[in-house]
Each structure stands twice: as C-alpha cells, then as structure tokens.
Amino acid sequence: MAPENTPPALSEEEIIRLIATLAGEGGGDLAVGIGDDAAVLGGPAKGLVVTTDLLVEGSHFDLGFMGPAAVGWRAMAANLSDLAGMGAQPAWGFLSLGLKAGPSPRFVEELAGAMVDLGQEHGLVLAGGDTVRSPQLIINLCLMGRMGGAAPLLRSGGRPGDAVCVTGGLGGSAAGLAWLQAGRDPDQQGPARAVAAFTRPQPRLAAGRALAQSGRVHAMMDLSDGLASDLARLTRASGLGAKVEAGLMPLHAGALAVAAELGGDALAWALNGGEDFELLFTCDPGEVGLLAELVAEAAGGLAVTQVGRLGPGPGVALVQDGRERDITMGGWDHFREDST
Numbered sequence: 001m002a003p004e005n006t007p008p009a010l011s012e013e014e015i016i017r018l019i020a021t022l023a024g025e026g027g028g029d030l031a032v033g034i035g036d037d038a039a040v041l042g043g044p045a046k047g048l049v050v051t052t053d054l055l056v057e058g059s060h061f062d063l064g065f066m067g068p069a070a071v072g073w074r075a076m077a078a079n080l081s082d083l084a085g086m087g088a089q090p091a092w093g094f095l096s097l098g099l100k101a102g103p104s105p106r107f108v109e110e111l112a113g114a115m116v117d118l119g120q121e122h123g124l125v126l127a128g129g130d131t132v133r134s135p136q137l138i139i140n141l142c143l144m145g146r147m148g149g150a151a152p153l154l155r156s157g158g159r160p161g162d163a164v165c166v167t168g169g170l171g172g173s174a175a176g177l178a179w180l181q182a183g184r185d186p187d188q189q190g191p192a193r194a195v196a197a198f199t200r201p202q203p204r205l206a207a208g209r210a211l212a213q214s215g216r217v218h219a220m221m222d223l224s225d226g227l228a229s230d231l232a233r234l235t236r237a238s239g240l241g242a243k244v245e246a247g248l249m250p251l252h253a254g255a256l257a258v259a260a261e262l263g264g265d266a267l268a269w270a271l272n273g274g275e276d277f278e279l280l281f282t283c284d285p286g287e288v289g290l291l292a293e294l295v296a297e298a299a300g301g302l303a304v305t306q307v308g309r310l311g312p313g314p315g316v317a318l319v320q321d322g323r324e325r326d327i328t329m330g331g332w333d334h335f336r337e338d339s340t
Helices: 012-023 068-086 105-121 172-181 191-199 205-214 227-238 253-262 266-273 285-298
Strands: 030-032 039-041 048-056 089-099 125-133 138-146 163-167 217-222 241-245 279-283 304-311 316-320 323-326
Touching: 048 068, 068 089, 068 105, 068 138, 068 191, 068 205, 068 217, 089 105, 089 205, 105 125, 163 285, 172 191, 172 253, 172 266, 191 253, 205 217, 205 279, 205 285, 217 227, 227 241, 227 266, 227 279, 227 304, 227 316, 253 266, 279 285, 285 304
Parallel strands: 089 125, 241 316
Antiparallel strands: 030 039, 039 048, 048 138, 089 138, 163 279, 163 304, 217 279, 241 304, 316 323
C-alpha cells in the first residue's frame, strides 16, 4: 500500500494540461498552442498547422504480429489524421527514427516506404528528420499542413444543442487488434475488414477539408483514443457536456464480425478502443444532412452519423436501454494500467 503522502499518479490528460500550464499561452506568432489536434501558426507562417506524434515499440505496436510496413503506415496515418481533424491539407513531414543496432535494409525500406507512400498519396513531402540507435523501435513524425484559406477547426467551438457527429464506422481498429492478438487468420472474411482497419487505417483528409471549407462546423477533432475520451476532450474545451446514444453508434462491420467470433463487445471497442482515425465534429442539427452530402461527395461515399448532442456539462454520458452512465475519458490512456 502506498504511503499516505504519495501524490497520485498523473493521467495522460493531466500531464498534457500540466505541460500546457507551464508553457503558457505562447503568444507571438502562435495562434493556437497545446490542446488541439495541431498547433496553428500565425505571423509569416499564418495558415500553417503543425502536429507531432511519438510511437514506441511495445506501447503502440508489436512487431510480433505486425510487419514494419504496417507499423510505418499506421504511424503516418495517425499524424495525417491530426491534420484531418483541423481540416488541413498535408504539406511537409519530418521523420525521426530510433532503430535497434544493425537494422536490415529491407526492414527500413518497408517501414519508411509505407510512411512515404501514404504521405505522398495525400500530397505530403518528407523533408527531413533524424536517426539514432535505440534499444527498441521509436518513431516520431512531425507534419505541417496548409489551411488554404479555411479557418482551422478547433475543439473549443462546440455550442449548446449542437449535433455530435462522426464519420465512418467505429471500433474496427480495436477489433482488428483483438483478432490478431487471438492468433486468428487475418484473411478470414468478415474479420479481415477489422484487421485492415487496424493495419492500414485511412485518415479522413478529404472529409476534413470539406467540413472546414463548408464553414458550417463548430468544433472538430480526430478519433484517436476512442469516442469516450475524445468527445470528453472536445466538450471540456467547449465548456460543455454531451449525451450520446448507444443505438445510434455506427459500429464498424469488421468489429461486429470479430465480436461474433470472439464474443467481444463492438460497442466497447467503438467507445474505448481508439485508433479509428475517423472525424468527430459538431454542428447545428439542421446542417447534418448537408454536411453528410458534402463528406460523401468529397470522400468517396464516406458516411456521417449523428450520435448525440452537446448540452450542459461537464462530462459525457451514454444513453443505453433507457439508462444513462458516465463514460467520460473511458478510452485509451498511456498512463492508466487498465486502459483498453
């Protein structure tokens, strides 16, 4: 049992807020600092957004059932998704790698090649970085994007009564991970869609730009840690709360297939699993249909679903079978031992 004077351990969210407090507001040419999917630059660099992400072997990925190409793809997708969450167009990227001693040319080519391929697919130019020797594989990407005249979409713009909407299906990535961890056939029909959602996620850049350029979205971010945690971040930034309906949740087809085979909970994966890299946004309820049409046109038929409403805060509640329960910050947290 810990001594009474031992301070409580910080959560991931608390660590970010503490660092943001120490850093202050930044000022100068920094328009938006710590707390959104990306920073927004002002001054001579006005219209540029910057994001960075760190992935560590054993925490973010396991090379025991993921090849280097899948690791590289997911690393780039996670960062591109942050740009999508602001409505930005990718421009430049900087890659730093920590590699174990004596990496093979094939390993590096597959790892970096997947990152380059996905980046180039969305107009990103890899412009520099660094490489060091490390006891485990570490990947850090820093990406810059252009807003192209549109205002960046922040987490703080939500309004009371807003519709809470998501793109695509949720829970697929977590289900794919569960399937691989169970040692099942990754090519089995049905679950294979979840495996693809985990190993080759598709960042929603076209959808993000369409939503930003519409001028009708109040707040937006990408779904990287699960709806329960990410919606809690959006509501906190907006000074509100939210209720979401379990029956409205667009569950990924692959997640449903995996749940049927393994006895898992597709709704739990959607709420808490993370790494779906879909978009979460809020808008006037009367605009949902129009925005759904814009996203479908821009992103090859990608669906938009309203899952709830913003209202008095704080926190996020799930309505299921006529009952409400708090799900605030129920998703992934690197510093919580029971995080799923």
